[in-house]
Amino acid sequence: MQAAAIQSAVRGFAVRQGAGRHGRRQVAVKASSDAKFADYKPKVAFFFPGQGAQTVGMGKEVAESVPAAKQLFERASDILGYDLLAVCGEGPKERLDSTAVSQPAIYVASLAALEKLKAEQGPEAADAADVCCGLSLGEYTALTHAGALSFDDGVRLVKIRGESMQAAADAQPSGMVSVIGLSADKVAELCEAASKEVPEGQGVRIANYLCNGNYAVSGGIAGCEALEGMAKSFKARMTVRLAVAGAFHTDFMAPAREKLQEALAGTTIREPRIPVVSNVDAAPHSDPDVIKSILAQQLTAPVQWETSIRTLLDRGLERSYEIGPNKVIAGIMKRIDKTHPLENITV
Structure with a gap:
């Protein structure tokens, strides 16, 4: 999430917490008080x-x-x-x-x-x-x-x-896959291609931006399987299905x-x-x-x-x-x- 998006979300949170008609002034105070470590x-x-x-x-x-x-x-x-x-x-x-x-x-x-x-x-x-x-x-x-x-x-x-x-x-089966050997841009392309091959709601996206050549992808089981099947064609060195309960960070x-x-x-x-x-x-x-x-x-x-x-x-x-x-x-x-x-x- 980009900085502008997070600030928008934070402002929305402040308003929802009861800023009321004084919302703008209260949000301004929150924005100022959150800048201590800038x-x-x-x-x-x-x-x-x-x-x-x-x-x-x-x-x-x-x-x-x-x-x-x-x-x-x-x-x-x-x-x-x-x-x-x-x-x-x-x-x-x-x-x-x-x-x-x-x-x-x-x-x-x-x-x-x-x-x-x-x-x-x-x-x-x-x-x-x-x-x-x-x-x-x-x-x-x-x-x-x-x-x-x-x-x-x-x-x-x-x-x-x-x-x-x-x-x-447990309520909705999903999973995570580690993609090894690709840049973030290439993994994003792989996720997009895999998501096009599965029903809506079963797609995948990058969930953990760890380091170049090591990104974890989360999504539906069908999306994970499609990504694993297509990874070699995108020149990934390997994929590893992660032993986690579901699609974290999605x-x-x-x-x-x-x-x-x-x-x-x-x-x-x-x-x-x-x-x-x-x-x-x-x-x-x-x-x-x-x-x-x-x-x-x-x-x-x-x-x-x-x-x-x-x-x-x-x-x-x-x-x-x-x-x-x-x-x-x-x-x-x-x-x-x-x-x-x-x-x-x-x-």
């Missing part, structure tokens, strides 16, 4: 992973060695109603991989990794970041680290997010977006203490109402990760940490800038 100059970034980074065994070691990390799992378990650490540490894999479970699991495991960083390198290491962002789900982790979202509220939100996305996927997730909006409306979000770069428009936001709107839109809007990283690098980013399970973001970063220093804090 001229940010990043030096150290914290990146937090999203769904797909989970692995059986994550969190077990850090919970044993870092008391603060264990406390996070215990608090989350009380909220979720099941032993999250046991699921993360022992599985079964099928349960951990389910959208409803993997999202709170990755959120908590990533914040546990942050406690590991503090334990190993001192509290000042966690304070070193002057910008952060997360890959889809990881945006909630980033907002928590930035002080915009409390841990308990974060657990509640990602629980609702995961359950709602799972329900939306209109297939509209029912989940509505449920998440309701939850966000009742959640306290504060102004972040440092910039948190949004997946939707690759920009940081400071106004809590705008952040809520962005988080809801994120479920049906493409993830602008490649633009986010390139923007950070162009603005002078010097070094980064990937904090959480696996090393997905590190792999993406190597494709964008293989010289950029990135340290992994895994669990």
Whole structure:
């Protein structure tokens, strides 16, 4: 989504929230209050992973060695109603991989990794970041680290997010495919060609702009199959059907977006203490109402990760940490800038 489109959506959100006859003046205030981070100059970034980074065994070691990390799992378990650490540490894999479970699991495991960083390198290491962002789900982790979202509220939100996305996927079968070896323009052409071959509502589009040569496409099952069948003719190196519940970051997730909006409306979000770069428009936001709107839109809007990283690098980013399970973001970063220093804090 382009910057003009997101600003239009944000303005619409403000009006719908009851601006009334004073709507224009209130929107102007919101636009002004959301500009705090417009001229940010990043030096150290914290990146937090999203769904797909989970692995059986994550969190077990850090919970044993870092008391603060264990406390996070215990608090989350009380909220979720099941032993999250046991699921993360022992599985079964099928349960951990389910959208409803993997999202709170990755959120908590990533914040546990942050406690590991503090334990190993001192509290000042966690304070070193002057910008952060997360890959889809990881945006909630980033907002928590930035002080915009409390841990308990974060657990509640990602629980609702995961359950709602799972329900939306169950209601209307859909899928995701990773296309390897093509530019974004070529993948868009491939999506257009595949969509023409299937019934209306079954088409596909780019959902995750990760890095050149690696873009994830979402859509109907028929559209995914058509794309897989046509990929070689577009010179794609390969396609990989992703093990996810459904077509994330498309209109297939509209029912989940509505449920998440309701939850966000009742959640306290504060102004972040440092910039948190949004997946939707690759920009940081400071106004809590705008952040809520962005988080809801994120479920049906493409993830602008490649633009986010390139923007950070162009603005002078010097070094980064990937904090959480696996090393997905590190792999993406190597494709964008293989010289950029990135340290992994895994669990």
